[in-house]
Amino acid sequence: PAVEYGLDAPFEIEYHDSIGSTNDRARELAAEGAASVVVLADEQVGGRGRLKRKWVGPSGGVWSSLVLRPEIPPSHAPLLTLAAAVAVTRAAREAGVPANIKWPNDVLVDGQKLCGILTEMEGEANRVSWVIVGIGINVNIAGEDLPEGATSVQEQAGTVNRRAFTQRLLEEFDELRTDPETILPAWREHSATLGQRVRVETRTEDVVGEAIDIESPGVLVVDTDDGEARVHAGDCEHLRPV
Ligand code: BT5
Structure with a gap:
């Protein structure tokens, strides 16, 4: 219930103290026909x-x-992952955390993972019936509770008010999704990946070269020895700076 969580957000809120996976709960809600709902959990x-x-x-x-429930084909859903990464980065920066975005679905601080995004969808070839954007952000967590290679808002900038942080996150996301042309420029501005020499591992090949651009709906353009290669977000298993 929105009132209980105390958020004045552009989405309805369902809050849980503890849950298995917010994405699994969101899938249930989506199957029941819900739209513009956010499932939130403390643990x-x-x-x-x-x-x-x-x-x-x-x-x-x-x-x-x-x-x-956007009116888009499934192939466009990765754009929502990019929008989520931008929204997290903006909310983190407002909290004093120098975050940036690693393609395809992470937000980092100095190479350490602050946030991961998991986008899932269902629908026909020309139109999704729903998209779930799962966003996990290490906020008020520190020390041994954080996995290896991770960082948190608390470690970078001290404890923050999670309600205010979440509110900013949802407002930023809402702004981006209603103005989709702003997503790629904002993503480029905050990217840690562009300009980097990277190795992108897919199921079928490794693409090595300089990441030079992002194209809609989330395709990374890599300048390799054999010319430009384009990798779709869904095909990336690992991306490492080399
Ligand atoms: C992701 O996957 O980064 C997407 C994570 C999405 C999590 C959110 S939380 C809300 C919603 N409900 C869910 O059930 N999921 C979503 P991937 O790129 O595959 O990265 C996973 C890897 O990140 C793991 O193998 C670990 O190495 C690392 N990891 C796990 N937990 C982490 C954490 N809390 N902070 C930083 N890194 C973590």
């Missing part, structure tokens, strides 16, 4: 990452899943 005990990886979700994080 997430069965969080999921991409490609069957696990997401660690101790109490103090912002574990959130947005249920959306």
Whole structure:
């Protein structure tokens, strides 16, 4: 209930003290026909990452899943992942955290992971019936509660008010989704990946070269020895600076 969580957000809020996975709950709500709902949890005990990886979700994080019904084909859904990354980066920067975006779905501080995003969808070839954007942000978590290679808002800038932080996050996301032409320019502005020499591992090949641009709906353009290569977000298993 929105009132209980105390958010004046452009989405309806369903809040849980503890949950398996907010994305799983969001899928249930989507199947029931919900739209513009955000599932939020303090603690997430069965969080999921991409490609069957696990997401660690101790109490103090912002574990959130947005249920959306945009009028887009499934191929455009990665743009919403980019929008979420921009929204997280802006909210983090406002909190004093020098965050930037790693393609395709992370927000980092000095190479350490502050946030991961998991976008899921269902629908026909020409139109999604729903999209779930799962956003996990390490907010008021520190020390041994953080997994290796991770950082948090608390470690970077001290404890923050999670309600205010979440409110800014949702406002920024709402602004971006209603003005989609602003997503790629904002993403480029905050990208840690563009200009970097990277190795992108996909199921079928490794693409090595300088990341030179992002194209709609989330395609990374890499300048390789054999010319320009384009990698779709969904095909990326790992991206490492080399
Ligand atoms: C992601 O996957 O980064 C997407 C994570 C999405 C989590 C949110 S939380 C709300 C919603 N509900 C869910 O069940 N999921 C979403 P991937 O790129 O595959 O990265 C996963 C990897 O990140 C793991 O294998 C760990 O190495 C690392 N990791 C796990 N927990 C972390 C944490 N709390 N902070 C930083 N890194 C973490």
